Amino acid sequence: MKRLFLFTLLAVLSFSLITACGGGGKSAVKDSSIEVIDDPFQDLTDLTSDIITGGGLAAVGQGTSERQDLAKKKAVTDAQGQLAEILEAKVNKMKKSFQEEIGTGSNTEINEAFTDVVKVLSKTTLRGAITKKTKFMKDKDTGMFTAAVVVAVEPNTINMSLFDEMQKSQPKLYERFRASQAYKELEDEMKNYDEN
Amino acid sequence: MEPGNFKRYLHLFFPIILFLITEAGAIDRYPEWFLYPGRYQGLITGYSYRGIPAESVAENLYCAYQRCFAVGTLEIFDQEKNSRILKNSNYFYEYSPDSVEAIRGKLVEVDHFAVNMFTQDYISAFRCDSVQSDSWPILETKDLNTPTWIELSVFEDETYYYGVGMYTSRGLENDAWQTAEEQSIFSILNYRLMKINQISMYQDGSQPVGDDYQKITIYEIRFLLENIQIMERYPDAPNQMFYVLSRIPKANLIPLYK
Numbered sequence: 001m002k003r004l005f006l007f008t009l010l011a012v013l014s015f016s017l018i019t020a021c022g023g024g025g026k027s028a029v030k031d032s033s034i035e036v037i038d039d040p041f042q043d044l045t046d047l048t049s050d051i052i053t054g055g056g057l058a059a060v061g062q063g064t065s066e067r068q069d070l071a072k073k074k075a076v077t078d079a080q081g082q083l084a085e086i087l088e089a090k091v092n093k094m095k096k097s098f099q100e101e102i103g104t105g106s107n108t109e110i111n112e113a114f115t116d117v118v119k120v121l122s123k124t125t126l127r128g129a130i131t132k133k134t135k136f137m138k139d140k141d142t143g144m145f146t147a148a149v150v151v152a153v154e155p156n157t158i159n160m161s162l163f164d165e166m167q168k169s170q171p172k173l174y175e176r177f178r179a180s181q182a183y184k185e186l187e188d189e190m191k192n193y194d195e196n
Numbered sequence: 197m198e199p200g201n202f203k204r205y206l207h208l209f210f211p212i213i214l215f216l217i218t219e220a221g222a223i224d225r226y227p228e229w230f231l232y233p234g235r236y237q238g239l240i241t242g243y244s245y246r247g248i249p250a251e252s253v254a255e256n257l258y259c260a261y262q263r264c265f266a267v268g269t270l271e272i273f274d275q276e277k278n279s280r281i282l283k284n285s286n287y288f289y290e291y292s293p294d295s296v297e298a299i300r301g302k303l304v305e306v307d308h309f310a311v312n313m314f315t316q317d318y319i320s321a322f323r324c325d326s327v328q329s330d331s332w333p334i335l336e337t338k339d340l341n342t343p344t345w346i347e348l349s350v351f352e353d354e355t356y357y358y359g360v361g362m363y364t365s366r367g368l369e370n371d372a373w374q375t376a377e378e379q380s381i382f383s384i385l386n387y388r389l390m391k392i393n394q395i396s397m398y399q400d401g402s403q404p405v406g407d408d409y410q411k412i413t414i415y416e417i418r419f420l421l422e423n424i425q426i427m428e429r430y431p432d433a434p435n436q437m438f439y440v441l442s443r444i445p446k447a448n449l450i451p452l453y454k
Contacts, residue, residue, distance in 0.1 A: 176287070176288050176289055176378060177256055177257065177260045177264075177288075177289045177291070177378075178288055178289070178290060178291070179256065179259065179290075179291050179292065179293040179295075179296045180288075180290050180291075180293065181293070182265075182267070182290050183264075183265060183290045183291055183292045183293070184292075186265040186267065186290060186420075186452075187292075189452065190265075190420055190452065
């Protein structure tokens, strides 16, 4: 009995040691659930970066539809919406750097002009936007088309539109000098001023 | 058109087209009278402007700079960290229509240069008399020294107030020079502005610092100006800015506040 007990105890201890030692090895790794997918429109993104680096505005838009032409239209609309946001950010940045350049309280009409023209520019400048590149993908199973486009505005179009708009929105800058009948009233006021 | 004729026309027109294209770009040289008008007393600068001939603009500016009233108001909006924003600008330089009639057609053009061949914009120099035109040096912008006054907005000496105006050179050049010129005069007026009303709003008794307050200040502009002189113009090509320096004798800047 005593031998049986000791034998059983020894077997249990040995089994424990074996499994404990055996537990030092690594367990099997499960396959990663993360899959790296390449951007099918990376070349469009690269083109956009090149345009922006060159001083222009550009954005990649995307659209999906059962019809190829509608997919492209959606993509263009998406890109134009992004361009409007980028343009507003650009104008605000230009305003800030312009203010820092000239200091506040000096050319403050420019500040006002910037604020006013942003909304107008979003409409007018985007008229000069052109679709630089288009790419289509088709899902064979569903038949759905995905279109991606690069819509861009050339640098000259942006700059000329911005400052032309500023000048148009500030007509008083150009009609500020005026020959008027009010001058005579002011002359009379001046005479009274001298006499007093 | 026969091929031979086409080649002949191409040889004839190509230099003209090339000239127009190069001249239509930003100019890089100016006559000395334009950059340093202070050295040429008696010369009046005129800018062709949106179809208006340079002579008409020169007549108006001549009269205004001789004697005018600057009248109106400015509303300045202060908010957050003392940033000042012009809320509304409503002032004009009123000059005599009789003086314009008196000078009409009497200015004599002595020089001019084109700033844009496609838009047919040009800048001219006029005299009141019929003195024969002088010859003046043509200055290249790359050879100009950057004047120190462009760092300032207004300064004074014993006799004069000096004002500096600036405007971006991107866009229509004539408009830019005129705007910078007007801004130089306004700089002097701004130096002498008188506040007539101020409204401040605070949040729950907060101190007027930081982000807790808004303030609107109304300034009155009411001056008699005489003998305004444009002294210098500086085209800062690398930074695309035009600068103008003007001055008014202290004795000829009279505030008319009641």
